[in-house]
Amino acid sequence: MTTASETLEPALSVRQVLTLDRVLAGEPEVVAGASQLDRPVRWVHVAEAPDVGVMLTGGEMVLTTGVLLAGDEEAQAEYIRSLHRAEASAVVLGLGRAFPTPPDVMRRAAERCGLPMVVLHRPFPFAELTEEVQSRLVRRKFAAVSLSEAVRTALTGLITAGAPLQRLLDEIAKHAGCPLVVTNLAHRVLATAGERSAVDDVLRDWERISRQAGGSEGDGWVRAELGGRGERWGRIVLCGYRGDTATGRLLADRAAEALVLHRMLGGSAHSWEEQSAQSLLTDLVSGVVPARQLLPRARAAGLPVNRRTFVPLVVRDGDAAQLDRVLRMLGLSGLVAELAEGAVAVLLSLARDQDAAALTAHFATRLRSESGVRKTVVAAAEPRTTWEEVPAALREAQHVADAVAQSATGLDLPVVVRLRDVHLRGLIRLLRDDPQVQAFAERELDGLLCGDRHAEQDLLPVLRTYLATGRNKSHTAQLHHVSRPALYRRLEAIEARLGVDLDDFEQAASVHIALLAHDAQQG
Structure with missing residues (x-):
């Protein structure tokens, strides 16, 4: 990894030096190497010796009057060549008695070498230029060191406090003032930070842009490798950094x-992939961010999205790592993430010519086999062929999984459960947030939900079991470990409180629907 001393390179270019007021007073003219004016200037050196090149270490802007070169064209050409070999950033020649006009030999040699050559048409105290540039360079180096330490202190504090990865990235993006992206070696995006709209602009064509940029650092793209002990496993990229390249490299x-330290202390590249998938799927389910705006993130995360069939699944009591293993084992494309406690979402992305139903069933069967749990619930929405339909489909799969979890025991369910398999309970789950459904449930059950603790603890569970068993009194009494007469007294109390006759099918159905809606709202 690059060290701090290596990153603290000059932050002034030849072009920037030439715009300083003190330099402009000397009427500078670029006579050679105009295409190389963005070279960094590490230092300014005044030298008249013909062999000055042996005293340079690279990056110097050399100031001279050429007094010892006048009349010797070979010495003039060698002077330029020696500066080029020493990797000087530019040469500035003050016109005067030695050279009243720009010397052609030096100009042609500089052009061949690609060395910027500048002449000053008015007398100019070199000391003023060196003082100005050196002070600016020192100030910039000090600012860079201060920034480096501020960033190091902030990030170390966050890591010590156990902050998550995203908090670290947000802090880095705040200092950099631009989007940043963390990728694996295959350019798959693991995490991002920065202003959301700017990040989306970067991700919109991420794979092409990232591969085209390669290892260069042009146009504000600054990258650093992630890894340790001789192994690289990813990179961090500052996208469109507006400061100088040296400071960007330092950041x-x-x-x-x-x-790297965060990973060593408990994180891992794999967990970063999980966090990325979780963030994306959570945003899809919530609907807070329009699906179209999430498309660049999905594509950058490696999910195929063009001309695909999407199958959202939700697995109850599943393990995200195990689901991901099964997904890879079967060679299927998709994202896996834990949405909430006990529920893991899987978004399958299949080719249009693949049998979505068969592959979904194969995935569920293999999952049961790998987990050893025969009753693993795999809820699925109907396949969707457009990305905009994915959020609603994910919510549908989540509703189905919740409906199955709250259904009566002993149901014979298929290996993949869909909305049609959960019947009325599934419908109620979909409508649970409707204000009219909520009002209906409160109105129908008011006698048992009026704040009476005895009714809620003793009568409501009996009512729930009685209706779930198809109004089977014997079975209900057995499940609640009470005698038949005791059960009858409780049912009579329920009917009195609700003002209904549970032997009447329509009234019992109304109460049952209200109870399902109440349970769905309670989660």
């Missing part, structure tokens, strides 16, 4: 150090 290096 990226500090960020990489923090991310």
Whole structure:
């Protein structure tokens, strides 16, 4: 990894130096190497010796009057070549007695070498230029060191406090002032940070942009490798960083150090992938972010989205890592994430010519086989062929899974449960947030939900069992471990409180629907 001393390179380019007021007073003119003016200037060096090149270490802007070169064209050409070999950033020649006009030999040699050559048409105290540039470079280096330490301190504090990965990335993005992306070595996005709209712009064509950018750092793309002990496992990229490249590299290096430390202290690249999938699927289910805006994130996460069939699944009491293993084992494309306690979402992405129903059933069967739990509930929505329909489909699968979890025991369910398999309970789950359904449930059950603790603890469970067993009094009494006469007294109390006759099918059905809605609202 690049060290701090290596990243603290100059933050002024030749072009920037030439725009300084003190330089403009000397009427500078670029006579060669105009295409190389963005070279960084590490230092400014005043030198008249013909062999000045041996005293340079690279990155210097050399100021000279050429007094010792006048009249010797070979010495003039060698002077330029020596500066080029020493990797000087530019040469500035003050016109005067030695050279009243730009010397052609030096100009042609500089052009061949690609070395910026600038002449000053007015007398100019070199000391003023060196003082100005050196002070600016020192100030920028100090600012870079201060920024480096501020970032290091902030990130170390967050890691010590056990902050999650996203909190670290948000802190880095705040200092960088641009979007940042964490990827694995295959360019798959593991995490992002920064202004949401700016991040979406970066992700919209992420794979092409990231591969095209390669290892270069042009246009504000600054990257640092993630890894340790001789193994690389990812990279962090600052996308469109507006500061100078040296400071950007420093920020990226500090960020990489923090991310590697975060992983060593308990995180892992795999968990970052899980967090990325969880964030995406949670946003899809919530509907807070329009599906179209989430499309770049899905594509950058490696999910195929063009001309695909999407099958959302929700598995009760599943293990995200195990589901992901089964997905990879079967060679299926998809995302896996834990949505809530006890529920794991899977979004399958299948080719249009694949049999969605057969592959879904195969996935569920293999999952049961791998987990060893024959009653694993795999709830599925009907396949969707457009991305915009995925959020509603995910919510449908979640409703089905919840409906099965709250259904009566002993139901004979298929290996993949769909909305049609949960009947009335599934419908109620879908309508549970409707205000009219909520009002209906409160109105029908008011006599048992009026704050009477005895009614809620003793009578409501009896009513629930009685209706779930098809109004079978013997079975209800057995399940509640009470005698038949005791059960009759409780049923009479329920009927009196609700003002209904439970032997009447329509009234009992109305109460049953209200109870299902109440239970669905209670979660």
